[in-house]
Every structure is written in structure tokens, then in C-alpha cells.
Amino acid sequence: MRSALRFLTLSLLAIAASAAPAAAQTLRVVTTTADLGSLAQEVGGDKVTVVSLAKGYQDPHFVDPKPSFILEVSRANLLIAIGRELEIGWLPPLINNSRNAKVQPGSAGYLDASANVKILEIPTGQITRAMGDVHPAGNPHYWLEPDNGRRIAAAIRDKMSELSPANKAYFAQRYSDFDRRLSDAQKRWEAAMLPYKGTKIVTYHRSWPNFMEHFGLDVIGYVEPKPGVPPSPTHTLELIAEMKRVGAKVIVVEPYFDLKTAQSIASQVGGTVLVLAPSVGGVKEATDYLQLFEYDINLLTSTFKKISGK
Amino acid sequence: MRFPIARSLGLIFALGLVAEPALAQQPPADAAALRAEVTSLRQQLDALEARLAALEGAPAAAPAAPAAAPPVAAAPVVTGASGTADTSKVFNPDTSILANFAGVAGKNPMSDQPSLELTEVEAAFQAVVDPYARADFFLSANPEGLEVEEGFITFTSLPRNLLLKVGKMRAQFGKVNTLHTHVMPTVDRPLVTENLVGGEEGLSDSGISLSKLLPNPILFVEATGEVFRGHSNVFESSSRSELNYVGRLRAYRDITEGSNIDIGTSFATGPTSLASGLSKQLMGVDATFRYRPLRRAIYKRFQARTELIWSRQALQTGPRQKAFGYYGLGEYQFARRWYIGGRYDQSGRLLDESQKDRGGSVFLTYWPSEFSQIRGQYRRTNYDEGTKANEFLFQFNFAIGAHGAHVF
Numbered sequence: 001m002r003s004a005l006r007f008l009t010l011s012l013l014a015i016a017a018s019a020a021p022a023a024a025q026t027l028r029v030v031t032t033t034a035d036l037g038s039l040a041q042e043v044g045g046d047k048v049t050v051v052s053l054a055k056g057y058q059d060p061h062f063v064d065p066k067p068s069f070i071l072e073v074s075r076a077n078l079l080i081a082i083g084r085e086l087e088i089g090w091l092p093p094l095i096n097n098s099r100n101a102k103v104q105p106g107s108a109g110y111l112d113a114s115a116n117v118k119i120l121e122i123p124t125g126q127i128t129r130a131m132g133d134v135h136p137a138g139n140p141h142y143w144l145e146p147d148n149g150r151r152i153a154a155a156i157r158d159k160m161s162e163l164s165p166a167n168k169a170y171f172a173q174r175y176s177d178f179d180r181r182l183s184d185a186q187k188r189w190e191a192a193m194l195p196y197k198g199t200k201i202v203t204y205h206r207s208w209p210n211f212m213e214h215f216g217l218d219v220i221g222y223v224e225p226k227p228g229v230p231p232s233p234t235h236t237l238e239l240i241a242e243m244k245r246v247g248a249k250v251i252v253v254e255p256y257f258d259l260k261t262a263q264s265i266a267s268q269v270g271g272t273v274l275v276l277a278p279s280v281g282g283v284k285e286a287t288d289y290l291q292l293f294e295y296d297i298n299l300l301t302s303t304f305k306k307i308s309g310k
Numbered sequence: 311m312r313f314p315i316a317r318s319l320g321l322i323f324a325l326g327l328v329a330e331p332a333l334a335q336q337p338p339a340d341a342a343a344l345r346a347e348v349t350s351l352r353q354q355l356d357a358l359e360a361r362l363a364a365l366e367g368a369p370a371a372a373p374a375a376p377a378a379a380p381p382v383a384a385a386p387v388v389t390g391a392s393g394t395a396d397t398s399k400v401f402n403p404d405t406s407i408l409a410n411f412a413g414v415a416g417k418n419p420m421s422d423q424p425s426l427e428l429t430e431v432e433a434a435f436q437a438v439v440d441p442y443a444r445a446d447f448f449l450s451a452n453p454e455g456l457e458v459e460e461g462f463i464t465f466t467s468l469p470r471n472l473l474l475k476v477g478k479m480r481a482q483f484g485k486v487n488t489l490h491t492h493v494m495p496t497v498d499r500p501l502v503t504e505n506l507v508g509g510e511e512g513l514s515d516s517g518i519s520l521s522k523l524l525p526n527p528i529l530f531v532e533a534t535g536e537v538f539r540g541h542s543n544v545f546e547s548s549s550r551s552e553l554n555y556v557g558r559l560r561a562y563r564d565i566t567e568g569s570n571i572d573i574g575t576s577f578a579t580g581p582t583s584l585a586s587g588l589s590k591q592l593m594g595v596d597a598t599f600r601y602r603p604l605r606r607a608i609y610k611r612f613q614a615r616t617e618l619i620w621s622r623q624a625l626q627t628g629p630r631q632k633a634f635g636y637y638g639l640g641e642y643q644f645a646r647r648w649y650i651g652g653r654y655d656q657s658g659r660l661l662d663e664s665q666k667d668r669g670g671s672v673f674l675t676y677w678p679s680e681f682s683q684i685r686g687q688y689r690r691t692n693y694d695e696g697t698k699a700n701e702f703l704f705q706f707n708f709a710i711g712a713h714g715a716h717v718f
Contacts, residue, residue, distance in 0.1 A: 055567065058604040065718045066570060067530040067562040074471060074523055085713070089680075092715045096444065099523060101467030106441060129681060129710075229679070230646050256605055258646075 027164050030076040030103075032087050033060055034280040035143045036113055036152065038289040040080060042178040043156045047167045051076075053094075056281025059256040061133070061228070065090040070097045078163055079103035080156065083114035086140035111159045114140070117148040120209045133228025144278065145210035146186045149289055153178055185290050189297045190215070196304040200248040202239065202265075204257045207278045211296070220248050223262055231261040243269045249307050250300075254278045272303055403437035403445075406711030408492050418691070418699035430491060432459065434714070442467045448490070459490075460514065471523040481513040481542075482521070482534045482558045483576045484594040484617050493716055495613075495641050497687045497703040501655035501669050502635030506592065506621045508543030513578065515542040515554060530562040538580070545590065546583030554580030568607075572598040585626050590660075593620040611643045623660055633658030649675040655691075665694040682708040 027048040031037040037052030044050065051072050054063045060082070073079060073094050081087055095104060102109035119138035127136050142148050157175040161168040197216035204223040212219050221242055225235035242248075249271035251262045255278075262273045276296045277286040286292040413426045435447040443465045450459035462477025480488050486503050491510070499510060507513060517538030524531040540547025540554040547553065560574040576594040581587075595618045602611040618636040625631060635657025643649045655669040669691035676684045687703040 055604050059608055062608055064600075064602065064607075065715070066564065067532070067560075067572070067718065068564050068570070071523070071525060071530050074525070088713045089715050093717045096464065096466055097473065097717070099466070099468060099471045099473050101442075101469075104441070104466055105438075129679070133680070256607065258606075258609060 027077045027160060028075055029078045029080065029160075030072050031080040032063075032082055032091060033143075035149075035289060035292070036080045036082065036156075038280045038292075039149060039153045039178075040078075040156050040160075042289065043153055043171055043174050044160055045170065045174050047164065047170060048078075048160065054279075056277065056279035056286065057255045057283070059254070060086055060279070061089065063087070063090045065093045069094050073098035073103060074100050076100060076103050076109065078109045078111065078159065080111045080113055080159075082140055082143065083112035084119065084137040084140035084142070085135050108163065111155065113152045113155060114142060116155055117142050117151045118145070118210070120213065121206065132224075132226025135227075139206060139209050141207040141278065142210050144208060145214045146182055146189070146293065147214070148210060150179060150182055153182075181290065185293065189293055192297055192301050193217075196301065196308070199250070199304055199308075200246050201250040201252060202243060202248055203252040204254055204262060207254055208252060208276075215297070215300075217300075220246055223251065223253070223257075223265065236261060236265060240265055240268045243271065250274060250303060252276050255282050272307070274299055274303055276300070401437070403435040403447075404712035406434045406709055406714055408432040408434065408490075408707070408709040410491050411706040412497055412703065413705075414701055414703045416699065416701035418701055419697055420691075420693055420699065421701075427453065429453070432490065432492070434711075436712075439463060462519075471525065473521045475519040476517075478516045479514065479519060481515065481517075481536055481538065481556045481578065482519065483507065483513050483556050483578050483592065484574065484596045484619065485598065485615065486617060487512045487514075488717075492707045492709070495639065495649070495651055495675070496653060496671060496673050497685055497705040498671075498689065500617070500635075500637035500639075500653065500657075501667055501691070502617065502619050502637055502657040505657040505659050505667065506619050506633060506635055511543045513542050513544045513554075513556070515539055515545070517554070528563070530560075532558075532560045534558040534560075540580050544578070544592070545580035547581045548583075548586045552581035552586075554578065568603045569599070569601040572600070582623065584623075588624045588626065590624070591622045593622075594618065609643070609646050612641070614638075614640045619657075621658075621660055625661070631661055631663045633660055633663050647677045649677070651675075659694070667694055668692045680713075681710070682706070 026046075027044065029037075029040045029044060029048050029050045031040055031050065031052045033054050034052045034056040037050050040048065041050045053069050053072065054060050076098075079095070081091055100109075101107060104110060105112075114137075119142055121135075122138035123131075123134060123136060127134055143152065153175055157171045160171045164171075193215040198218055200218045200220045201212070202221045202223065203212075203219055206222060206224075206227050208219065211217075221239050223231050223236075223239065225232050243265070249269065251266055251271060251273045253259060253262045253273055253275050255275050259273060259275070265271070266273045275283070276299060277283045277292055280286055280288055280292050282292070283295060285295045408431070409428065410430045410432075411427070412423075412429045414421075414423050415425065429452060431451045433447075433449045433451070435449075436445070438444045443463050445463045446460065447458070448460040450457050458478055460477070460479045462475045462479045465474040468474055480490075482488060484507070486494070486499055487507055498504075499512075503509060503512065515538035517536055519534060519536040521532055521534035524533060534557065536556040536558075538545070538554040538556065540552055542554070545554040556576065556578045558574060558576040560572070562570065562572045564570045574594075574596045576592075576596070578592040579589060582590045596616065598613065598615040600611070600613050616636060616638045619634070621633045623631045623633075635655075637653055637655045639651065639653040641649055641651035651673050653671045653673075655667075655671070657667055659665040659667070669689060671687050671689040673685060673687035678684070683706075685705045685707070687705075689699075689701045689703060691699045691701075693699070
């Protein structure tokens with residue numbers, strides 16, 4: 001027992017002796033996805049360093065909580081997450097093992113980016129896993145809409161100003177600059193997509209409701225029979241029939257899904273498979289939040305143009 | 311959390327609506343100040359309105375639109391849509407139930423595993439305790455009865471990169487010892503675990519665990535020191551002064567974005583049940599290589615792991631018995647729902663270093679979803695006595711409740 005007491009005393013002494021480390025000059029920001037990373041960089045400029053954990057070409061639901069990520073989170077002043085249970089399978093162990101009081105949920109250094117954005121597909125009524133991998137708090141792929149990008153950036157601005165009040169004016173100025181560039185680009189994107197309003201398309205996963213709603217496309221089905229459930233032959237046949245019936249020609253696939261089923265469906269209906277970037281870095285052209293939309297809108301409009309001839 | 315916020319927002323919002331006309335009726339004592347206040351109130355209203363709209367999934371309202379009835383009426387809808395219909399449940403812990411059903415066919419005189427058995431039903435309750443800690447409970451109901459498999463508090467907000475756990479827990483000795491049954495890649499545990507490290511239950515005990523990150527530019531390094539009561543399948547203490555100590559040093563490094571190496575060394579020492587004052591030491595080295603290409607992370611992965619364990623047991627008469635055992639395991643995911651793997655086993659026996667068992671397994675796992683898996687395993691074991699066993703094992707693992715997240 002004496003040795004146990006010694007162990008305990010030493011541990012407690014070690015804890016008591018340590019003081020809180022001094023606040024860093026630049027904010028160390030860790031974001032779960034590259035999109036949040038890009039927005040944090042836009043707002044934070046050279047007053048922050050940004051590290052994103054998941055890559056844009058990686059399925060954000062299934063990320064390994066690697067110890068190298070624990071190191072990143074342990075050093076962070078600010079952790080920004082998508083929320084809505086997108087990272088439920090991998091972020092909690094990273095936070096728990098980070099030993100970083102600043103970024104625990106509820107602390108000042110933790111920002112759930114979904115707090116003020118527009119969320120779609122919030123399920124109502126009884127939810128069971130028979131529905132597949134359904135997100136009870138709504139569809140977490142909400143960043144794929146410019147207005148939500150603006151709202152996330154504003155939340156990041158406020159949070160960064162709170163953590164680093166000396167740079168408040170700097171963050172505000174960076175935000176309004178980003179807001180202006182985003183608004184200009186957004187007008188361009190909306191104009192480019194306008195002729196194709198109502199075009200019927202199919203997507204692999206339910207990653208695009210915000211994007212499709214914003215740009216006026218009509219998603220008539222999914223390659224996955226249910227969220228997170230791989231394609232089944234019956235569902236594929238039904239989807240082919242439905243695409244033929246309504247004349248849908250385009251199948252949008254995220255870069256982390258197998259193309260085989262999508263391609264065979266496309267060949268059946270005489271359509272096209274498009275690998276769109278669901279996140280910054282999803283394709284190499286999507287280098288930041290604006291370029292992400294630039295790439296996706298260009299690819300969609302050029303494809304629609306080819307198909308419709310207008 | 312979201313739910314009470316939504317409700318209080320609705321309330322604040324309603325109050326705001328009442329407040330606005332009331333303000334307008336006040337005498338114009340200081341018109342400028344009043345106007346400023348009204349403007350500020352309106353801004354607050356707009357912000358709240360936008361927030362409400364966001365919460366209920368409707369487009370954020372236009373900034374200038376004065377709030378009419380709909381947002382107030384919408385407040386209950388928000389609470390309903392958030393999925394939690396009752397505020398009393400907000401602080402309930404995440405709850406999940408995990409079941410393991412195992413079966414075996416074939417002859418093995420050294421094993422008493424029944425042909426079919428619901429070997430374990432595990433109830434997990436996990437939640438944040440307060441701003442400084444979280445708690446995890448795993449209650450295990452098995453044919454022997456109901457027991458606390460693990461139950462501990464974790465202090466997550468300690469300075470100096472420290473993490474403190476207090477309670478009953480699986481010791482940080484090697485890899486297999488830290489794993490619950492449902493995250494094992496095989497139906498069984500390796501021979502070396504059965505012979506030297508306490509089998510299924512393993513080294514799991516009441517105690518205190520303190521671990522520290524040792525940040526450096528090259529590697530992830532974590533050092534763990536633990537002290538236990540000395541009452542487990544591995545150690546048995548007969549007095550308060552006899553305790554079980556465990557130490558572990560783990561290093562990890564990414565090789566590429568999709569591959570990494572994880573190496574650890576562990577040590578355990580403590581009393582044994584043979585007689586008071588007799589001690590036992592365990593030493594372990596483990597290495598894991600993982601490969602998972604990020605673009606195809608849901609379809610393909612490979613993992614290779616080995617653990618080497620040495621034991622030293624003092625006897626009442628005769629020299630100390632030194633035993634050694636190891637396993638090597640490889641597992642490959644070849645389709646979204648399919649895994650195949652193999653394991654080679656070899657292990658001495660704790661009390662007689664002249665005895666040695668060998669074995670090998672191949673296994674195939676089918677994952678219908680993240681919440682269930684079905685596994686078959688062919689196992690061949692050559693026991694030191696000359697007994698050979700050929701067995702077919704199978705397992706159904708399934709879980710309901712909260713979505714779990716596993717430690718890497």
C-alpha cells in the first residue's frame with residue numbers, strides 16, 4: 001500500500017507542479033475536414049496555423065483515429081468539427097486522448113461548425129438503423145453550399161476573435177474579403193447553373209443535398225440503397241428503370257467510392273459518371289473552398305451542355 | 311445539449327417579440343438611445359431568427375424581415391426535429407449493448423468451450439462527467455454472471471499532457487489485452503494470451519493508470535504507468551502491500567498517409583496465487599503495421615501484428631520458470647464487407663518451461679454493417695502432450711444503441 005501511496009503522491013505532485021502553458025502568439029487550429037481547414041485559413045490568414053485531419057479524397061465518415069492525429073489535437077488552441085455526428089466514429093477518441101483541456105467539447109477552443117448553418121434532411125419520427133447509417137441530427141454534408149460556407153466562416157471569425165482578441169479587426173477584415181470573393185463567385189456559379197435548373201441527377205451517397213438544392217438540381221435517386229449501405233442488384237435495377245423513366249443521365253460519385261456500379265448503371269441508361277469533389281482536396285484542382293465549387297460547377301455545366309446541347 | 315438551447319431560444323425569442331412593442335410605447339425621453347436599443351434588439355432578433363431557421367432546417371430568414379408569428383410557432387417544431395423529445399434524457403449516457411455469440415465444432419480435449427453459447431452481452435454506458443472528466447462503464451453479463459468488465463473515470467483536462475484513469479480497467483499491457491472481444495479480429499485469443507496473460511478476461515483489475523504524451527518532432531510517444539490491486543486472471547495478491555504494476559511505452563509513426571507503424575513494449579510485475587511473496591513478471595514487445603489507402607479506405611486495408619511475451623514465475627521449490635510465447639497475425643480486407651486473415655501461435659506454459667504449444671488459424675469475416683459481423687475460423691492446435699485439435703469456430707457479433715468509436 002505504501003508503494004501505491006507513493007505512486008499516487010508522485011502523480012499528484014506532477015500534476016500540481018505544472019502550470020498552464022502560455023497562450024501562443026499564432027492560433028494553432030486543427031480542423032476535422034479540409035473544407036473547414038480552407039475556411040479557417042481564409043479567415044485566420046497568417047495569424048493562425050491550420051492542420052486538417054481528413055483528406056478531401058477520403059470518406060469523412062471513416063477516418064482512422066491515428067495517434068499522429070492525437071498529437072495534432074493535443075497541440076491545438078482551436079478544434080473545428082463538422083458535427084452532426086459526421087465524425088462520431090473517430091473524433092471522440094482523438095479528443096479524449098489529446099490531454100488538451102482547451103478543445104474538449106464545451107470548452108472555448110472547440111467549435112462545432114454546424115451550430116448556425118442550414119441543415120437539411122433532419123429525420124422526423126422514429127429513427128432506426130434499418131434506415132442505414134442515418135444521421136439523427138440531419139445531413140452533415142452541409143458545407144457544400146456557399147451560404148453555409150459563409151456562415152461557417154463567420155462562426156470561425158467570431159471564435160478566432162474570442163480566442164485571440166488582439167486580432168479581431170484582422171479576422172473581421174479577412175472575413176469580409178472572403179465574403180466579397182465568395183459572393184462574386186457565387187453569382188457566377190448560380191448564373192452558370194441557371195440554364196440547367198431542374199436537371200434530374202443521381203448521386204452515390206447523400207453527400208449533396210445542400211449543393212443540389214442551392215443550385216437547383218433534382219436528385220431522383222442514390223446508388224446506395226440506404227445511406228452507408230453498398231449497392232444491391234435489386235436497387236440498382238430499380239434505379240436504372242427510374243433513371244430511364246425520368247430521363248436522368250448524370251451520376252455523381254464521390255472520389256472515395258468504387259466506380260463499377262455507377263459506370264454499369266450509366267452504360268445502361270446512356271449516361272455519364274462524374275467524380276465531383278465533395279471536399280477541398282477531393283480532386284487536385286479543388287485547392288480551396290472557392291476552387292471546390294469552381295471545379296464542381298465547371299464539371300457539371302460542361303457535362304450538362306454536352307448532354308442537352310444548350 | 312441542442313435541445314434546451316433550442317427551447318430557451320424560442321423563449322428568448324418570444325420575450326423579444328413582446329419587448330419590442332413595449333419599448334415603442336415608452337415616452338420619447340431619449341429618442342436616440344431608444345432607437346439604438348431597438349436596433350440592437352432587432353439585430354438580436356434577426357440573429358435568433360436565423361439560428362432558429364438553421365436549426366429547423368429552413369433557409370435563414372432575410373435580415374430585414376420583421377419577425378411575425380411563424381418563428382414562434384416553429385419553436386416546438388425545432389425541438390421535435392432535434393430528435394430528442396424529452397429534456398430529461400439529454401444527460402443520459404450513450405448506451406449500447408454488444409453481444410457475442412460463439413460456436414465451436416471439432417474435438418479438443420484441452421478446451422471446455424461449449425458447442426453454442428451466448429458468451430457475452432456487454433452493456434456500455436459512456437458520458438462526460440463534468441468539464442474535467444468522462445466516465446466509461448462496460449458491464450458484462452456472461453454465463454458466470456454479471457460483472458463490471460471495466461468502469462473508470464478519465465480525467466481529460468490535466469496539464470502536462472497527462473491522462474489519468476481511475477477504476478477497473480484492462481491494463482495497457484500489449485495490444486490484445488486492451489481489446490474487448492467484439493473488436494478482436496478472431497473468434498478466440500492467441501495461445502500466448504491463453505497461456506500467459508489470463509485468456510479472455512486478461513489482465514484487468516482495479517487501479518490507477520497515468521499516461522503521458524512525450525511530444526517530439528519525429529514520433530508519437532506515450533508512456534503509461536499503472537498500479538493495480540493485484541486481483542486478476544494474471545496476478546493474485548494476498549495482502550494490501552502486494553500490488554501489481556504495469557508499464558508501457560508506445561511509439562507510433564506514419565510512414566505514408568495510408569500506412570503506419572506502431573511499436574510498444576510492456577512490463578508487468580506482481581504477486582501470484584501460488585504462495586505469498588512469490589512474484590511473477592511479464593515482458594512484452596508488440597509491433598503493428600497498417601496499410602489503408604485513403605481513397606479506397608472503405609474497401610481495402612491490411613494489418614500485420616505480432617506480440618512477443620516473456621514470463622518469469624518464481625516457484626516455492628525449484629528454479630524460476632521462464633516461458634516465452636508469440637503470435638503473428640495478418641488480416642486483409644478484400645471487399646467492402648469481407649476480411650480474410652491468418653494467425654500463427656506458439657507459447658510456452660507459465661509453470662513448466664519445458665512445455666510448448668503451437669497452433670495456427672485462418673479466418674474469414676463478413677461485415678453486413680458497422681454494427682454486426684459474422685466470422686468463421688479454422689484452428690489447429692498441437693499441444694505439448696501430443697494432443698492435436700482441429701476445430702471450426704464461428705461467431706456472431708452485434709451491437710445496438712449508440713454509435714461506438716474505437717481507439718486505434
